[in-house]
Amino acid sequence: MNKRHPFNRWLIVGAFAACLAAPAGAQDAVKLISVGELSGGGATVGTNFKNGADLAIAEINAKGGILGKKIEVTHYDSQSNPGVARGLIQRAIDEKPYAILGPGFSGSVKVTAQLTSDAGIAQVMGGEAAELTRLGMKTLFRTSFGQQSSMPKIAAYLVDEVKVKSVSMVWVNNDFGKGGRDTLSKELQARGIKIAADISTEAGQVDFAADVAKVKAAGADAVFVYLNEEESARILKEIRKADIKVPLIGETTLLGQKVIELAGEAANGVRGHVGLTTDAPVPAIQEFRKTFVTRYNYVPDHNGIKGYLSIYMIKAASEKMGKLDAKGLPDALKNLTILASKEPGILMDVTIDENGDLDRDSFLGEVVHGKQQITKILPKLKK
Amino acid sequence: MASFMSLVIAGLATGAIYALIAIGFSLLWQTSQTINFAQGEFVMLPAFFVLAAINAGAPFWLAALIGLVISVIILGAMFKRLLVDPMLRHGVLPLAIATMALSIFLRESVKEFYSAEASPFPSFIPGTTIGFAGISVSLQHVGVVLVAIASVMALTALLDRTPIGRQMQACAQNPDVARILGIPVERMIMYTFLINGLLVGIASLLVSPIYLAKFSSGETLGLAAFIAAIVGGFNRIRGAIAGGFLLGIADNLAAAYVSTQYRGAVPLFLLIAVILLRPQGLFGKAEERTV
Incomplete structure (x- = not known):
């Protein structure tokens, strides 16, 4: 009565093998973890950033991924709370991602940057507070201008x-x-x-x-x-x-x-x-806006562009390295100039400096009849 | 002086909204010993009923009417039947905790099924400014104060001048004696819940054009109204009204003439002062309970 059927034994062995194989399969992907303000006071910021990132990932995956590997992203909600953001970034680091996206609020970035810096994982974020890139963190990168x-x-x-x-x-x-x-x-x-x-x-x-x-x-x-x-x-x-x-x-x-x-x-x-606007008279940005509106049925703000750019920054740096090396990614992002002519997803030529700050064109604008109009394009500071 | 008066009127407008919400705290406490910690979310939710009706094609006036009716049904009748009645027999504390859980449930549901982002909300009152005796006053602020005062007057008239209102007051004062006198106590308690549903609906229509419709907006409003009810006197409707107006004006004047940084502390200072000097609230009456 107690004798097990041999088929059952093979079934158990097969299931165990499948379990072992699953993580191996996951490593074949570029694993990103995003920590953002999906609820609370910063929900507009975080939701736009998330949607922008998801759009870029869908585009890149449709073209074969980064260096032939598909991107997988997990989104965590910081609830616009720096304390929650810190806990989630620690959890993200424990999951050994290729890079971390976000948060969008400067306060949340400030309390998480040391964690990613210690872990040596690139953190491509949306914060704009001036001090963020002056904290001496080695792995922190902006997606927009700092103050x-x-x-x-x-x-x-x-x-x-x-x-x-x-x-x-x-x-x-x-x-x-x-x-x-x-x-x-x-x-x-x-x-x-x-x-x-x-x-x-x-x-x-x-x-x-x-x-x-x-x-x-x-x-x-x-x-x-x-x-x-x-x-x-x-x-x-x-x-x-x-x-x-x-x-x-x-x-x-x-x-x-x-x-x-x-x-x-x-x-x-x-x-x-x-610094970033979907009303900019730049064809690539207009194309991004069109695709975003088709997918999400609303016009994104600058945070949507930030999320989108974060993925293309990681893609460009990875292709510069020629391999998917999480520890090497921060160094690859530093002093990197990405040309829109070579990587259209970056929308405008951008240079990332040693501290993770950006240099690119920006705009002067005015709201007229409920629409933002760009009145002047300000060039990059360093050519 | 003109600036001072403008600030007082703006404070009255904010205070009027706090007062409407605080009255609900007071009503439910008096008739059924219910402290509704979801009261802020009760103000947030009708705005989304209205937006859903607008999205379905209804004009604003009809959407507002639909929002009020749904508020009365869901936040009044269903709240009492499905949550208060089953929980109250276990005591005030389990019910208070249940309303805390309800507040989280309502917040997260709106976030999940509508949006985590703020939405613009139309207003019956235009946002233009009018000049009056050298003072520049927002028509919207004046309108909010007038609508809130009209609502309070209607409520007071109902309670003081109608048989139903007097029966409700009798139930609030002593439900056992009211029952002996043949007053249908349960029905009277239900009426107070329906009135609360209507008041939070009106408060939502008034505050949402200013504060925007957002799933998290109830947290701030609920807390401010709760403090207003305690400051004014939790067991007196006129106390809740006075507490609301006092809080709104004090907040504005403190921000303008003391410090914008510490304005958030003003309601809490008021609360501490009242608890220390007059625990029953400015207009409340001291109650004793046998334990």
């Missing part, structure tokens, strides 16, 4: 084109907002511009009436608004209600597609510098 690149351009724009003498600054009290405020303050003071009001706000704040009253009372020549997308939309509505007529200047988070959608007419007239 040390974008804020001087905004300061120059305020002085040379808007011709202001004083500016009120409204910023969100997190790593992103504070970094932008600190960097721009220095740039404005160096140019002799008076900061008439310096107003911090909180992410998720319900009422902006008091902040806007302070802006109005300060009577500056322009207002610089540097908040996350949702708060940007809400404060724009409040500013319009307060009948403030001076130019409203900002960065990508003020002129983004999501802000325009949420703020409606209140976004009209907003101006500023945008």
